[in-house]
Amino acid sequence: MKINGTIEHPRWYDIHCCCGVTTEDKHPIKECLHCKFEQAESSLPKEDFKVDCSIYDEKTGEILEKKSRTVTEVTIFRGSKFEDVIGWFY
Ligand SMILES: [Zn+2]
DSSP, X not given: OEEETOOSSOGGGGSOOOOOSSGGGSTTTSOOHHXXXXXXXXXXXXXXXXXXXXXXXXXXXXXXXXXXXXXXXXXXXXXXXXXXXXXXXX
């Protein structure tokens, strides 16, 4: 899996985790930007994966041709303020 758009030290790395020890003091109940961004970053795929790109009949929804392709490369979409991972596409 190749990931485009990685940066060495995105801004959010400098935001410290402000989670406490009790459940209520922890993300996601308590809003902690560090943990939120960390979670988003961990949503990036680590390995190649297959996607369905079969051709369907528009009217009946029946599969006309079964196809799948392997995704080997994704590109990160980052927020401009914190350089956090907002999403990724392939
Ligand atoms: Zn935290």
